Amino acid sequence: MAKRNLYLNNTPIEEAKAQYLAAVKPLIQPKFETVPTAEALGRVTAAAVYARCCSPLFNAAAMDGIAVTAEKTASARETAPLTLVKNEDFRVVDTGDPIHPPYDAVIMAEDVIVLDDERVQIIASANPWQHIRPIGEDIVAGEMLLPGRHRIRPIDVGVLLSGGITEIEVLARPSVAIIPTGTEIIEPDKEPDEGDIIESNSRMFAALVSEAGGAPDRFDILPDDYELLRDTVDKAVDGHDMVIVNAGSSAGTEDFTVHVLRELGEVLVHGVAIKPGKPVILAIVRGKPVIGLPGYPVSAYIDFTEFAAPVLQLFTGISAVQSGDRARAVISKRLVSSLKHLEYVRVKVGRVGDKLVASPLARGAGAAMSLVRADGFCLIPQNSEGVEAGDQVDISLYRPLKEIENTLVAIGSHDLILDVLADIMPNRFPGCFLSSTHVGSMGGLMALGRGEAHLAPTHLLDEDTGVYNVSYLQRLFPNEKMALIKGVNRIQGFIVKPGNPLNITSVSDLTRCRYVNRQRGAGTRVLLDYLMKKQGIAPEEINGYEREAATHMAVAAAVNSDSADCGMGIMSAARALNLDFVEVGPEEYDFAIPVRFLDLPLTQHFLELLRSDEFHQRLAELGGYGWDRCGEIVYI
């Protein structure tokens, strides 16, 4: 076997962070630059800013009316009106007009009786300085307008200009070199060959750096070559405030990064007790922070947030990542975690009844979509073995809690139409959302039973009666009034390679191919089992019966990549990958729902979507669906 860097450390995250930031902090000298105030939105003040002039700049009329000299109006009474002569006793003023001596008060237009073009009458005296906005009422020259290290907002731009500040000293954006490495990675616009990985992390880092107030400088992809990497990092350190190398941060045969950083500078930490995200490198090269981030996108994202963002914050003086809402939620599924590390678990969050429920998403370091789909994350501490279903956990939210509370939660069987419905919902009903988690039909009904979802998409065939869904609800919910919202008829069948080269036409043909199955509890697997039983075929007879894929699309992908010859699934999944499809027959894909949720506004919106022409049009485009009874309610 080739030589590997087997010796990754397992430093606790807080310790690693504290050690690194303590070492980096004294090295960082914030840089400043002067920008026009009008272009300073979002920038951060270098120091407190003091007004150069007053606002208003002069004593100004606060009302439309006439300017007078207060002491000359003293005799005016209702019983003894006083007549004033224009430009002698008074001047007509609009709001904002300057008030000069001898005038020292304004009388509102409504309180003035116009006699003719030259003369007016008043019936009450004026107090000195009434209805006058004194100079400096809003801003006094010399007054502090903004404190130092303040992120400039739109209102601040206005106030700075009013205070005579046309240019402002702000923190310069730290320049961050981002160096993607790896012989196997390619630019996204290249056509990939077998074994190629599309380079996407560097663009994600660039976006994260921008959001945190830095200036990203993305380098071209470097192949895995020790000298080339060393020379590139060496030059990058000179020209930038900070360097990010991605990846080669682990301990594989071609993971050079740690060796390069040891040669050029000092590696303070290699490997932290965090999952995903263990293989991170925290180094300093000639007084500059250099961070090696792992290649898996979720690891890369978490390590950026944990280590690169706080370093950026030392330059920018502001919190890099907007901290969102926090909430306490019930975890819907047992989570076993290792004692060895802190684990970030991405979750979907929903409000069901009076419970806030967090459902864990895919936990793999490569599951970038779990970050896209997540509403937040919870932390399973180092030294904890995990949490049990039903335990309370703290969630850091990526979305506002308000949005989450306005989300209809579907947990159950997977179908592409759930994506379509989730896409239409907020367009048709702004501020309302549909979230779906895919755990199979039985899994969904279980979640419904535990009060973790509003509805469960399900397609479970009763082997005795041939009727879908109804008997399952009767059996599983003896104490709750349930309904089925009819969904779609969809065609199940065998997903096979183009041209169906193995000529698979029925269940009995599965014994002579490499099959990919769905997970236990999936309606599609129940259907297969039913068909196998009818034909008298045992699981052992099918090569791949034990191989489980979690969605229709995953089945189609396995066939498409030739790691299987056939799998059962829906027509739209086959179509999406240009595969062939052998119809087995239609099935009923419905939504189980407790009757008490039927009246929720979100449910009513959902019903309206199901019945809409827009949705039926999208079904027609997908193919393989019927929608005759879509949106009908069947009480069980």
Place this chain on the structure above:
Amino acid sequence: MAKRNLYLNNTPIEEAKAQYLAAVKPLIQPKFETVPTAEALGRVTAAAVYARCCSPLFNAAAMDGIAVTAEKTASARETAPLTLVKNEDFRVVDTGDPIHPPYDAVIMAEDVIVLDDERVQIIASANPWQHIRPIGEDIVAGEMLLPGRHRIRPIDVGVLLSGGITEIEVLARPSVAIIPTGTEIIEPDKEPDEGDIIESNSRMFAALVSEAGGAPDRFDILPDDYELLRDTVDKAVDGHDMVIVNAGSSAGTEDFTVHVLRELGEVLVHGVAIKPGKPVILAIVRGKPVIGLPGYPVSAYIDFTEFAAPVLQLFTGISAVQSGDRARAVISKRLVSSLKHLEYVRVKVGRVGDKLVASPLARGAGAAMSLVRADGFCLIPQNSEGVEAGDQVDISLYRPLKEIENTLVAIGSHDLILDVLADIMPNRFPGCFLSSTHVGSMGGLMALGRGEAHLAPTHLLDEDTGVYNVSYLQRLFPNEKMALIKGVNRIQGFIVKPGNPLNITSVSDLTRCRYVNRQRGAGTRVLLDYLMKKQGIAPEEINGYEREAATHMAVAAAVNSDSADCGMGIMSAARALNLDFVEVGPEEYDFAIPVRFLDLPLTQHFLELLRSDEFHQRLAELGGYGWDRCGEIVYI
């Protein structure tokens, strides 16, 4: 009197908004553009985005180790190790390497015994597909990556590229013409003459438009000229998606905007029942929304948020303004409001003990600094006469609640050193803040008594003993253990014009000048009253004794603008405006604090600041301060 547009309406705000949005909505056709994914951060998807390729693109090793054919390993046992030959029975793989047939499983490096360069031994069989990341595990081609109308985040950029999406269709930024008008307004870089107003609103609008996802196009300032305004708006409508005219939206003699918009199109609303912000114009010109915003900056800001932002949201499909935290707080001061309108009251918010306290800021439409200083606002509904001190109100927060909870709340006498301390605090103690509200010494002690502040800056002279502060605390807090944190000795005196032309040297000289006084309850006023009493001078003898300014700086500004000859105040205020200063004598400016707050971490930080060299250095720069006992604690 000149002709005025006296007939502003008073449409309730929700009605005005609903009416206008209903009219504008059908006119708005979102426009799309295609941008490179790498530059799409913050943009909004035009429609749902589906993956073009799978990720991973192939079946890949999930571990470092060897790829094997599972069925050929079936016989391996601890008691019967199986020897495998390189490139025949196995291949060495690193994480991420592709796995090709005939290999269909990976055995971890740790479980492999290396015999020599060509042969390894295993002691357990492999299951098919173990430690293999199947093609499409993260993303399956055809799967929905992002829904429509989704604001693209850094993680989304990564996932889009991984899914083969290198370009993406997004909503085009709506172009918004911003037309500043007014003969009296000048560009911020011009030297202002008497009567000039620095134009700052248009830059604030530009920043607000940018934040809301629009593209601002700021026009040059137009003088008040009917034809010129009409022609400019006419052209702007053709070239932009939306037009903002500022100001001339009220009913003054030179407020042309409403007439222009009536000539060019339709004015749906002129005047809403909101304060500040009444004189807004909501119009449609040739199918484009045109909004006339008022000139006062607070009115302009509120009306932008209420009317222009929701229109922008129709273009962008996303919430224009990030809605912040909401909280319930006790209002610290009676607020009388008119039945005629909804009122936005800006407040400072602090956590004192177990109470969240909201202190109202300046309510005028011109008080832009009230928006800068505000932590949030509360709404006093139309048809409400206001709220009483101690009532609960709902606050919409501009700052995160977490920040507010980490803020030391000072209410009381004003001094420039409070700004300095507020500036140093978050720099020295990141995440910690000091807020100060200026209500005079007595007002501060009252607030302390009601539990609305942690500490009260105070400088109250006991006329009988000549001792500062102590006797007031003894008298006002009979039931609470109190302490004084010693602050600074500061020199009080007369702020006069340069050269002291009226030769003011003592209190008796005030009878022959125009004076500007401080408000009742201010320590400076108590000092003046004490000096007047000693000299036997009655208030009626001083011209301007009744004229009140709220801060030292406001006093200095009044003298500087020649609306007064003299006022009493501190040396630093005179210095800030280059005025002369006649010393009266030093006084003790301290911080009253209940003993129970002394142990708070925030108080400890505050004490550290008071004792720091950095603070003393800043005092020396300001001038007129002594800090011998600064930070000492005196128990009362």
